[in-house]
Amino acid sequence: MFRESIGSVEGSSVLQRRVYVMRDVDLHLGLPAGTAKRWIDGYARGTGFYPPVIRDEHTGDDLVTWGEFVETRLLAGYRAKGISLQRLRPAVQLLRREFGSPYPLATARPYLDVEGRELVMRVQDEADLEQPLRLVVVRSGQLVLADPAQDFADRAVFEGRGRAVTALRAEKDTPDVRIDPLRQTGQPVVRSVPTAVLAEGFRAGESVEVLAQLYDLSDDQVMQAIRYEMRTAQARSAA
Numbered sequence: 438m439f440r441e442s443i444g445s446v447e448g449s450s451v452l453q454r455r456v457y458v459m460r461d462v463d464l465h466l467g468l469p470a471g472t473a474k475r476w477i478d479g480y481a482r483g484t485g486f487y488p489p490v491i492r493d494e495h496t497g498d499d500l501v502t503w504g505e506f507v508e509t510r511l512l513a514g515y516r517a518k519g520i521s522l523q524r525l526r527p528a529v530q531l532l533r534r535e536f537g538s539p540y541p542l543a544t545a546r547p548y549l550d551v552e553g554r555e556l557v558m559r560v561q562d563e564a565d566l567e568q569p570l571r572l573v574v575v576r577s578g579q580l581v582l583a584d585p586a587q588d589f590a591d592r593a594v595f596e597g598r599g600r601a602v603t604a605l606r607a608e609k610d611t612p613d614v615r616i617d618p619l620r621q622t623g624q625p626v627v628r629s630v631p632t633a634v635l636a637e638g639f640r641a642g643e644s645v646e647v648l649a650q651l652y653d654l655s656d657d658q659v660m661q662a663i664r665y666e667m668r669t670a671q672a673r674s675a676a
Contacts, residue, residue, distance in 0.1 A: 453502055456502065456623040457623055459477065473509055474499075478496060493533065504601075507540065507543040507602045507605065520570055544600055554573045554580045604617040635659055
């Protein structure tokens with residue numbers, strides 16, 4: 438088992454911080470209800486049980502650490518590939534062992550380090566991982582990140598001794614929206630204002646200008662929050 442004590446919130450230890458319940462993960466990432474629970478803790482179907490992709494083993498714990506949330510965000514980028522993400526489990530297990538971490542995909546090493554990408558490629562080959570699910574691919578003779586992994590890395594904020602992911606930016610057109618485990622209990626925020634609060638105010642009839650003045654934000658920041666909340670709600674309803 439790789440579970441460590443929480444300790445300091447700096448660096449990689451922030452990954453151990455218990456921030457959400459399962460339904461919150463679905464909510465913040467725009468996933469269909471129950472998706473996070475299946476990926477993080479496994480699920481039963483018929484007479485069979487499918488072990489988790491993210492946790493080392495099924496625990497039954499509904500609380501989700503920041504590291505588990507971060508890795509779920511990465512997996513969300515692969516949902517549209519048409520291949521069961523369950524097939525990622527052997528590769529993730531190998532990466533846990535190779536990186537010596539319970540959250541091998543929630544630090545900078547697989548994304549920003551050449552040696553890290555080489556290790557990921559070797560593990561992918563060893564696990565016989567299908568091409569659409571690969572994090573690292575070969576292009577023009579170079580090891581580069583696959584598009585979903587690059588998209589994830591572009592949104593991740595890496596900090597601390599272990600260069601852990603300490604926050605996530607939302608989307609390219611909402612750069613001021615962040616999810617940070619140390620702000621507003623991990624709710625998506627613009628600065629320190631929850632996007633849900635801004636969107637609710639807008640739905641209640643407040644203008645963008647009034648909300649911006651009330652919370653000391655720019656009009657564009659308020660619009661980013663509203664777009665983020667609308668897009669997340671649409672993704673959940675369309676799934």
